[in-house]
Amino acid sequence: MTDLPRNQHIIASGLIAGVGVSIAYISFTQEPADAFVFPRLISSVFAVLALWTFGKAVLGKTKVGNGISGDAMKKMLPGLIVAIIYIYWAAKGLGFYTATAIAFFVLVSLYDPAPHTEFKTWLKRIAITAGFMAVMYGLFAGLLNVFTPREIFF
Amino acid sequence: MDFLFYMGDVFTPINFGLLLLGTIGGLILGATPGLSPTMAVALLIPFTFQLEPQQGLILLGAAYTSTVAGGAVSAILLKIPGAPANIATTLDGHTMATKGEGAKALQLSFLASAVGGLFGVFLLIFLTPVLAQWALAFGPSHLFWLAILGVTVIGTLDSSSVVKGLLSGCIGLWLATIGFDDIMGAQRFIFHPSVSGGINVIPALIGLFAIPQVITMFTKGRSSDDAEVISVKKHPIRLAFLEVFKRKAALTIGTLTGSIIGLIPGVGGQIAGLVAYDQSKKFSKESEKFGTGHSEGVIAAESANNAMVGPSLVPLLTLSIPGSPTAAVLLGGLLIHGIFPGPDLFMNYPQVAWTFIDSMLIGQILMCIFGLYIAGLAASVARIPHAVMAAIVLGLAVFGSYSVQNSMGDVYVMATLGLGMYFLERFGFSAAPLVLGLILGPIAEANFIQGSMIANATVGIGSYFFTGWLNWLLIVIVLASISYSVWMEVAQRRYTTKDDAVAKEEALS
Numbered sequence: 001m002t003d004l005p006r007n008q009h010i011i012a013s014g015l016i017a018g019v020g021v022s023i024a025y026i027s028f029t030q031e032p033a034d035a036f037v038f039p040r041l042i043s044s045v046f047a048v049l050a051l052w053t054f055g056k057a058v059l060g061k062t063k064v065g066n067g068i069s070g071d072a073m074k075k076m077l078p079g080l081i082v083a084i085i086y087i088y089w090a091a092k093g094l095g096f097y098t099a100t101a102i103a104f105f106v107l108v109s110l111y112d113p114a115p116h117t118e119f120k121t122w123l124k125r126i127a128i129t130a131g132f133m134a135v136m137y138g139l140f141a142g143l144l145n146v147f148t149p150r151e152i153f154f
Numbered sequence: 155m156d157f158l159f160y161m162g163d164v165f166t167p168i169n170f171g172l173l174l175l176g177t178i179g180g181l182i183l184g185a186t187p188g189l190s191p192t193m194a195v196a197l198l199i200p201f202t203f204q205l206e207p208q209q210g211l212i213l214l215g216a217a218y219t220s221t222v223a224g225g226a227v228s229a230i231l232l233k234i235p236g237a238p239a240n241i242a243t244t245l246d247g248h249t250m251a252t253k254g255e256g257a258k259a260l261q262l263s264f265l266a267s268a269v270g271g272l273f274g275v276f277l278l279i280f281l282t283p284v285l286a287q288w289a290l291a292f293g294p295s296h297l298f299w300l301a302i303l304g305v306t307v308i309g310t311l312d313s314s315s316v317v318k319g320l321l322s323g324c325i326g327l328w329l330a331t332i333g334f335d336d337i338m339g340a341q342r343f344i345f346h347p348s349v350s351g352g353i354n355v356i357p358a359l360i361g362l363f364a365i366p367q368v369i370t371m372f373t374k375g376r377s378s379d380d381a382e383v384i385s386v387k388k389h390p391i392r393l394a395f396l397e398v399f400k401r402k403a404a405l406t407i408g409t410l411t412g413s414i415i416g417l418i419p420g421v422g423g424q425i426a427g428l429v430a431y432d433q434s435k436k437f438s439k440e441s442e443k444f445g446t447g448h449s450e451g452v453i454a455a456e457s458a459n460n461a462m463v464g465p466s467l468v469p470l471l472t473l474s475i476p477g478s479p480t481a482a483v484l485l486g487g488l489l490i491h492g493i494f495p496g497p498d499l500f501m502n503y504p505q506v507a508w509t510f511i512d513s514m515l516i517g518q519i520l521m522c523i524f525g526l527y528i529a530g531l532a533a534s535v536a537r538i539p540h541a542v543m544a545a546i547v548l549g550l551a552v553f554g555s556y557s558v559q560n561s562m563g564d565v566y567v568m569a570t571l572g573l574g575m576y577f578l579e580r581f582g583f584s585a586a587p588l589v590l591g592l593i594l595g596p597i598a599e600a601n602f603i604q605g606s607m608i609a610n611a612t613v614g615i616g617s618y619f620f621t622g623w624l625n626w627l628l629i630v631i632v633l634a635s636i637s638y639s640v641w642m643e644v645a646q647r648r649y650t651t652k653d654d655a656v657a658k659e660e661a662l663s
Contacts, residue, residue, distance in 0.1 A: 009581060012581045016321070016325075023343070032338050034337070036340075037606070038598070039342060041602070042327045042331065045320075046327075049321040053318065062581075062582070064314045064318060065583075067580055075372060075373050076372040076373045079372035083368070084569075087552060087565060087566070091556075092562050096552075103549075104546075104548075107541065107544060108541050108545050110541070111372065111540065111541030111544065113541075128542060132545070132546060132549065140553050144200070144557060146556065146557040147560060
């Protein structure tokens with residue numbers, strides 16, 4: 001195991017151990033105590049296992065999990081940013097269908113291996129996005145009658 | 155023979171139409187690499203809201219059955235298993251295809267899947283009522299231990315690390331406690347308004363299974379898959395029938411192995427296919443031909459992974475313990491209709507239970523018929539670029555989660571859990587025990603509290619939860635599954651180099 005996954009393992013298992021210990025602390029200190037009987041049981045096991053995992057990561061004895069390579073992170077980051085903006089802001093802020101259409105088009109364009117310089121490629125991407133949106137509208141607005149947030153646009 | 159009484163309900167126009175839709179759709183989804191049966195079924199759940207319970211279950215059951223079988227198409231024609239369950243099929247199936255026997259391999263795989271699948275569903279039909287009767291004797295302490303058993307078995311057997319598997323289960327159990335406590339009405343761990351009503355299982359399932367796949371597709375960047383679809387020459391179906399029944403040993407070993415493995419909670423189709431392949435090879439008179447495009451390899455693997463489907467639902471329908479991650483998602487499909495599986499399912503909702511089971515029986519036959527005809531189309535769909543697939547899955551996940559309660563909170567929960575799960579998976583944690591913890595958490599807690607109340611008024615908590623042969627049996631199984639997994643982990647480490655482990659993990663991800 002190289003140093004990068006080891007450090008990543010320490011950070012990841014440290015975060016989980018932090019969550020585990022916090023949950024255990026809350027479970028044992030919050031009132032009414034009767035409402036936290038089961039969480040106490042769970043959080044005790046959670047905290048012990050999380051600290052065990054953290055200890056193993058610190059000692060460099062973690063055997064499972066490859067972590068995330070720099071290359072994978074670089075490749076996923078643009079898509080991840082688009083997805084996060086789409087889900088946590090645009091879907092509500094712009095309207096579900098508008099945000100979905102934009103996010104879909106941007107993601108397809110970002111990860112499509114076809115060259116960006118060809119007009120035909122862009123036409124194809126627009127057609128795929130339009131087709132997908134038509135299916136989504138038909139399914140969710142037409143068939144399932146789901147009323148989605150409209151906000152600024154649609 | 156209750157199943158015969160309700161058989162007619164499968165053939166009502168709507169039910170049969172949904173069965174056809176689920177079967178054909180499932181075959182296409184199954185053939186698509188990256189769309190596992192669990193994820194496909196999770197994404198389908200929002201479409202069942204407006205359906206009657208049995209209609210929704212028919213759709214989900216058909217999709218479950220045919221996604222497992224559909225995965226063989228891309229395994230054979232593209233050398234990319236559509237689902238982990240089809241890994242063993244690739245070994246001989248793709249070699250057959252490269253030799254110009256693609257049609258034969260597909261026919262063998264669908265016929266063997268149908269035989270295995272039918273046997274598995276018959277096992278479901280005959281075992282479920284017997285176990286359901288037995289399970290009526292279960293009290294709160296037994297149900298508590300059963301829920302813990304469900305989480306620990308999947309946590310230990312389905313994960314590459316026992317500690318991380320159990321930890322995933324604990325995270326799921328903790329997530330299940332978020333919201334208002336049922337008895338005192340107290341707030342627990344409500345750190346954001348989106349989770350004030352607790353974590354809804356459906357958006358959580360969608361997020362945990364779909365979002366990590368989307369991010370994994372992002373990590374491939376702008377590369378194309380370049381998978382070449384091998385053209386399929388015609389092959390008479392009559393000869394495929396004769397071949398399947400000529401290879402009785404492989405068919406029997408595959409079917410029995412798959413059925414037995416399906417009954418064990420937590421052990422999925424991936425293992426069923428590989429174990430059946432390995433056993434068939436051991437008992438075959440032509441063992442040296444395995445791996446070179448031998449029909450027995452395809453028959454054993456495919457009969458096993460479909461034979462597993464029916465039995466994996468036995469613990470779900472009788473004890474409300476899902477036998478596999480896909481069964482856990484099906485449980486979510488039942489819960490949204492207010493139906494809680496368990497011992498009294500067959501008494502309170504016999505029509506729902508039996509129509510669903512009967513539809514799986516008919517679904518196996520439909521899957522075989524349609525599988526043979528749409529394999530070519532499914533293989534073409536399997537070539538959808540990952541950029542488009544990632545965007546489609548993301549869009550479906552957002553719309554599907556929102557439509558559960560028309561709430562943006564559910565979308566945020568779905569995305570946050572999915573994002574977290576992707577990172578957890580990269581560090582050796584797995585989604586299945588977390589999902590089981592999330593689903594079984596309320597069962598475990600309700601029975602723990604109920605049991606504690608009974609215990610306080612009678613024999614005391616220690617005696618109530620730790621005495622009696624059934625409590626003991628369940629505790630022993632919990633401990634045995636943990637011990638066995640620890641032993642396997644240690645033994646595997648002894649014989650596997652670190653490089654091998656890393657390579658294997660990369661291949662699986």
